[in-house]
Amino acid sequence: MSQETRIAVFRPDDERLAEAVDLLESLGADPIADPMLAVEPTGATPREDTDYTVLTSKTGVELAADAGWRPSDSGAVCAIGDRTARALREAGYEVDLIPEEFSSAGLVHALESEVAGSRVEVARSDHGSSVLTDGLNDAGAYVHETVLYRLIRPPESGVSAERAAAGELEGALFTSSLTVEHFLAAAAERGLREEAITGLSTAVVGAIGGPTRETAERAGVDVDVVPDAASFEELACDVVERAAPSYRG
Structure with a gap:
């Protein structure tokens, strides 16, 4: 070529x-x-008193880890995609769920039958898709979103x-x-x-x-x-x- x-x-x-x-x-x-x-951190940290925590990117994992975040002992940690899961494991976290389809819709599909009445923390950028939060809300979860970083144009x-x-x-x-x-x-x-x-x-x-x-x-x-x-x-x-x-x- x-x-x-x-x-x-x-x-x-x-x-x-x-x-x-x-x-x-x-x-x-x-x-x-x-x-x-380019990444502009907000300084926020994911909540720790939840039943499920969703991380959507390697950047988000790194910021959460640097802030000393620790999930609830009884909570499940979910990653959208292998790259995010790998970053979680490298930072010392256990990964409980990776959806078959690496997308917001894929994670909603994987969780919708089990999150009714549960507290779900979604920690991500300021440009995350509403498909994830709306889908989890529709499944009966109590969803809280933490913006860990903003994505700006260099x-x-x-x-x-x-x-x-x-x-x-x-x-x-x-x-x-x-x-x-x-x-x-x-x-x-x-x-x-x-x-x-x-x-x-x-x-x-x-x-x-x-x-x-x-x-x-x-x-x-x-x-x-x-x-x-x-x-x-x-x-x-x-x-x-x-x-x-x-x-x-």
Whole structure:
């Protein structure tokens, strides 16, 4: 594959971005790293007097652990996804439940038959989906949400919007609705929103799931790829394959 297969990636500027760049390079693509998310801790700590505690991200686990959070002795700890579960175990916590489907809806489905009358703590970012809290409430749980951190757009973000506007992207990897919104905000800040959307129309645009796809399409961004699993690796592989069909691994 030519190194001119330029794929924009928007992951936070930590090991997630480094891993994404390594993966894209291993696939023969040319990563355009443009972090669209940065973490701003709130200083809050998850409640400890609950029957269930839900953690939705590695970042949330790390912040809770740094604050000295300890779950109730009789409470269950739930993780959305293997990455969050791994972070919990590395921090010394036991993991009682990981849903088969790594999503808010998947966790609701896993818990809805057993949480009626229970106290459920949801500890996450300020951009968590209402699907989780509404679904648990509808199942009869008493839900409390703690915002552990805010997700903000780094002020230096936007190189990918410039490249898209110039027709210099072959692919883009959107991993959340917020990455879509921040990409478009960075483009608008440069006076390039419509040009960037037009540029993406000639690229292979990937979205990690249905909600992200819906956000993009509502904004006028056509989505070409939604992987079967909500996995960054699968998203990247599918987009690279579509952007450069000669790649066969």
